[in-house]
Amino acid sequence: MDVSELKMLPAGESDGTKVCVKVPGPTLTYQNIHYCIRESRGPCRKRGPEREILKNVSGIMKTGLNAIMGATGSGKTSLLDVIAGRKDPRGLRSGQVLVDNKVVTSDLRLMSAYVVQDDILMGTLTVRENLLFSGNLRLPRKQCSTADKEKKVESIIQELGLEDCADTKIGTEFIRGVSGGERKRCSIGMELITSPTLLFLDEPTTGLDSNTANSIIALLHRLSRGGRTIIFSIHQPRYSIFRLFDHLTLLHKGETVYAGPAGKAMDYFQSLGYTCEAFNNPADFFLDITNGEALSSMPTVTWFSGSKVSLCSLEKSLAELYRESHYCAAVKEELKCITGRSDPSSEAKTKAASYATSFFYQLKVVCWRTMLNVVRNPQTSYAQMAMNIICALLIGLIYYQMPLSLPEALQNRHENSGGYYRTSVYFLSKVFVDLLPNRIVPIFIFSSICYYMMGLNPSFTAFLCFALTMSMVSLAGVSLAFLVSASVSTFAMANVLIALPFVFMMVRIQTYALNVFGGFLVNLNSMLNWLSWLKWASIFKYGLDVRRRKREINLQMQKLHIECNISAFKIYYQLFKCFSVKFSKITR
Numbered sequence: 001m002d003v004s005e006l007k008m009l010p011a012g013e014s015d016g017t018k019v020c021v022k023v024p025g026p027t028l029t030y031q032n033i034h035y036c037i038r039e040s041r042g043p044c045r046k047r048g049p050e051r052e053i054l055k056n057v058s059g060i061m062k063t064g065l066n067a068i069m070g071a072t073g074s075g076k077t078s079l080l081d082v083i084a085g086r087k088d089p090r091g092l093r094s095g096q097v098l099v100d101n102k103v104v105t106s107d108l109r110l111m112s113a114y115v116v117q118d119d120i121l122m123g124t125l126t127v128r129e130n131l132l133f134s135g136n137l138r139l140p141r142k143q144c145s146t147a148d149k150e151k152k153v154e155s156i157i158q159e160l161g162l163e164d165c166a167d168t169k170i171g172t173e174f175i176r177g178v179s180g181g182e183r184k185r186c187s188i189g190m191e192l193i194t195s196p197t198l199l200f201l202d203e204p205t206t207g208l209d210s211n212t213a214n215s216i217i218a219l220l221h222r223l224s225r226g227g228r229t230i231i232f233s234i235h236q237p238r239y240s241i242f243r244l245f246d247h248l249t250l251l252h253k254g255e256t257v258y259a260g261p262a263g264k265a266m267d268y269f270q271s272l273g274y275t276c277e278a279f280n281n282p283a284d285f286f287l288d289i290t291n292g293e294a295l296s297s298m299p300t301v302t303w304f305s306g307s308k309v310s311l312c313s314l315e316k317s318l319a320e321l322y323r324e325s326h327y328c329a330a331v332k333e334e335l336k337c338i339t340g341r342s343d344p345s346s347e348a349k350t351k352a353a354s355y356a357t358s359f360f361y362q363l364k365v366v367c368w369r370t371m372l373n374v375v376r377n378p379q380t381s382y383a384q385m386a387m388n389i390i391c392a393l394l395i396g397l398i399y400y401q402m403p404l405s406l407p408e409a410l411q412n413r414h415e416n417s418g419g420y421y422r423t424s425v426y427f428l429s430k431v432f433v434d435l436l437p438n439r440i441v442p443i444f445i446f447s448s449i450c451y452y453m454m455g456l457n458p459s460f461t462a463f464l465c466f467a468l469t470m471s472m473v474s475l476a477g478v479s480l481a482f483l484v485s486a487s488v489s490t491f492a493m494a495n496v497l498i499a500l501p502f503v504f505m506m507v508r509i510q511t512y513a514l515n516v517f518g519g520f521l522v523n524l525n526s527m528l529n530w531l532s533w534l535k536w537a538s539i540f541k542y543g544l545d546v547r548r549r550k551r552e553i554n555l556q557m558q559k560l561h562i563e564c565n566i567s568a569f570k571i572y573y574q575l576f577k578c579f580s581v582k583f584s585k586i587t588r
C-alpha cells in the first residue's frame with residue numbers, strides 16, 4: 001500500500017477516534033481484566049498472599065498507535081502481556097480479550113507479532129541475514145519460495161530504512177555493529193516478516209537516545225498508517241513522540257485513569273482541575289498527576305499515591321473519576337455492542353498453535369545460523385582449544401610414561417579416559433554445531449597429546465575408544481549445562497548452580513581423586529558413603545570407570561560407557577525440555 005496516498009491525521013490534530021487508512025487493522029478489545037500474582041517470599045520461597053496487579057481494566061485498541069503509559073510498576077507491561085496472550089493464564093481471575101469480535105487464545109501469538117524489549121538478534125549475523133532467518137522459519141515453504149522470502153526481506157529493509165546497514169553485522173561484545181536505532185528497527189523487522197496487522201511492542205524506546213526514540217515511533221506511526229493496530233507500552237515519551245499517539249491508556253497502580261484519544265487527554269485532566277504549566281511535556285504532566293506531584297484545583301479530586309491525600313470529604317481517586325467519565329461510558333457502550341456481536345463458537349474453533357515449517361527444515365536453518373555464529377565468533381573455540389592443549393600437556397606430564405606393572409598405575413590411567421522453532425531444534429542445533437569445533441576437535445587434540453604421553457595402549461582402536469568416551473562425557477556435560485541454564489532465569493544463578501551436580505558426581509570418583517587432588521577428599525570419602533547411590537547419576541562414572549582387574553582398556557566396557565553417556569545426554573535433553581519455558585519465548 002502506498003502510504004503517501006493516505007490521509008494522515010495525527011492524534012493531536014484529529015479527534016483521535018478514527019485513523020483514516022484504506023484497509024483498517026484489527027480491533028482489539030479487553031474487558032474487566034483482573035490479573036493477580038502471588039509473590040514468593042523468604043529463603044524457602046514460600047508463596048505469599050495474592051496481589052492484584054490489574055484491577056478491572058477494559059479498553060478498545062483500533063488501527064493506529066495505541067500507547068499504554070504509566071509510572072514504573074503501574075502495570076503497563078502486565079496489561080500488554082495479558083492482551084497479547086503472553087502472560088501466565090493462571091493469574092487471570094476474570095476478563096476477556098477479543099480480536100475483531102473473536103475470542104483469541106494461543107493462536108493470537110502466531111497471528112500477531114510481539115517485539116520484546118531485549119532483542120533476540122544474532123550479533124554475528126548481518127541485518128539482512130537476521131531478517132532472512134526469521135523469514136525462513138516463519139513463512140510457510142509451500143506458499144513462499146526462497147526468492148519470495150528474499151523479496152520480502154528486501155521490502156522490509158526498504159520500509160524500515162535499513163538499506164545502508166543491511167550488510168552490517170548486528171554486533172557483539174567483540175564486533176562493533178549497527179547503531180541502537182538500527183538494531184531496534186531490525187528487531188521490528190524480524191516480526192514484520194509475517195506481515196502482522198496486530199503488533200505489540202514492550203517499551204520500544206527504552207535505552208535509546210531521544211532522537212533515535214523519535215525515529216522509532218515515527219516508523220511505527222508510518223507502519224500504522226499502512227493498516228496496522230500497534231499497541232505498545234512506553235514510560236515517559238517526549239512531546240514530539242507523544243503527539244504521534246492516536247490512543248492513550250494511562251495506568252496507575254493497575255487501574256485505568258484515562259483511556260481515550262491521546263489528543264483529548266490534556267482537556268480531560270484540565271477538566272478535573274489540573275493545570276499544565278507552559279512548556280511542560282504533556283506526558284510528564286500526566287505522570288505528575290498520577291504520582292501526586294501535580295495538584296488539582298477542584299476539591300473533589302484526589303489521588304492515592306504517596307502521602308499526598310486530599311483531606312476533603314468527597315475524595316475520589318483518579319480511577320473512580322475516570323469510571324464516571326464519558327470516555328469510560330463510551331468504551332463500555334462500544335464493548336457492549338462488540339460482546340453482543342462476538343462469535344461464541346470461535347473459542348472452540350481455535351486450533352493449537354503450530355509452526356510454519358517442518359522440524360527438519362527448522363533444524364537445517366537453525367544449524368546454519370549457529371554454524372555462522374561459531375565461525376564468525378571463533379574466540380570461544382580458540383579458548384576451548386587452548387584449554388584442552390594446556391590440560392592435556394599437564395596430565396601427560398603428571399602421568400608421563402607410567403609403568404604398566406604397578407596396579408596403581410592402571411588405576412591412574414583410567415582416571416584420564418574420561419550438554420521461531422521447536423525447543424528441540426534449538427537444543428540439537430546447539431549440540432550439533434557445537435560438537436565439531438568445541439567438543440570433538442579439542443577432545444581429539446587433547447586425547448592425542450595426553451594418551452601417548454601417558455604411554456597407554458598404542459593401538460589406534462584403543463585410542464579411538466578413549467577419544468570417543470571423552471567426547472561423550474563432554475557432550476553429556478554440555479547437555480547438563482544446558483539443562484541448568486534453562487532451569488534458572490539469570491546467568492549468575494546458572495553459573496553458581498552448574499557446579500552443584502558436578503560436585504555430587506565427584507562422590508563416585510573420590511578414591512581416584514585422591515591422586516589428583518592430593519588427598520583433599522579423604523575425609524569426604526567416609527562422610528559421604530551414604531551418598532554412594534549418586535554414582536548411577538554420575539557422568540564421570542560412565543566415562544572413567546573401567547574394571548580394575550583389566551590391564552588394558554576393555555573395548556566392550558568402553559562401548560558401554562559411550563552408550564551410558566548417550567543415555568545421560570538423552571535424559572538431560574528431556575529435562576531441558578521441561579525447564580525450557582524461557583526458551584520458548586525466544587524460539588517463537
Ligand SMILES: Nc1ncnc2c1ncn2[C@@H]1O[C@H](COP(=O)(O)OP(=O)(O)OP(=O)(O)O)[C@@H](O)[C@H]1O
Binds near residue numbers: 070
Ligand atoms: N511475575 C511477577 N511477579 C511478581 N511481581 C510482578 C510480576 N509481574 C508483575 N509484577 C508486579 O506487578 C506490578 C506491575 O508490573 P509491570 O511490569 O506490569 O509494571 P510496568 O508499569 O511495566 O513497570 P516498568 O515500567 O518498571 O516496566 C509491579 O509492581 C511488579 O512488581
